[in-house]
Amino acid sequence: MSDDAKITVTEDGPYKVEGRVPLGEQSIAVNERGESIEWQPTGDFEQRKTYFLCRCGMSGNKPFCDNSHAEGFDGTEVADRAPYAEQAKRLEGPRFTLLDQEDLCALARFCDTHQTVWDEVEKTGDPEVAAIFLDQVSNCVSGRLVAIDNVTGEPVHPQRDPRISTTQDPAEECSGPLYVEGGVRMVSAHGENYERRNRMALCRCGQSGNKPFCDGTHVKIGWSDKD
Ligand code: FES
Structure with a gap:
């Protein structure tokens, strides 16, 4: 950093x-159903x-x-300006926990693709669902959503420059x-x-x-x- x-x-x-x-x-790139699937770089200044x-x-x-x-x-x-961890709601799943601070929502809609992340978090004992869940949460542009690894207690997000x-x-x-x-x-x-x-x-x-x-x-x- x-x-x-x-x-x-x-x-x-x-x-x-x-x-x-x-x-x-x-x-925001979308699939055939118009759902947000990934961020596509389209240029540099x-x-x-x-x-x-x-x-x-x-x-x-x-x-x-x-x-x-x-x-x-x-x-x-x-x-x-209170810390995110204080403001976010917690939804605990079997493998990951979802933190959610709704007032940060920027309406990029990655959370609604597939099942919603709020449904998926309860099924994160299934590795396939967990992988999709982590992908959707990582694409949340605003940081409204954060996934916590229940084993380490640490947030899971890609380190970026x-x-x-x-x-x-x-x-x-x-x-x-x-x-x-x-x-x-x-x-x-x-x-x-x-x-x-x-x-x-x-x-x-x-x-x-x-x-x-x-x-x-x-x-x-x-x-x-x-x-
Ligand atoms: S509300 Fe102004 S850019 Fe989203």
């Missing part, structure tokens, strides 16, 4: 990203040491900030949040640290009710970063 990689949420303004964090784009990403949804140069927020954007950070991706959701014909991977440090506009997590979904449509995190509003309003 790099200590240089850092996101600062600026007051009613963009995300300031420092530490040469790679920036790319990923898109030029590497920069420091950059500012639009948070208000109004920039004419997305994903970068062009100062459009100055026209009037209330970016007040309202998300609860710091990276930020703009996201696209072709099945819902909309663009999605910033997918932040790799435990990038994040600091509020008032200097408070957010809990470091290996997955976070940050709102970039400007409409979330749980800023700075995405709450799925971009799907409901059909927000596009091409507009």
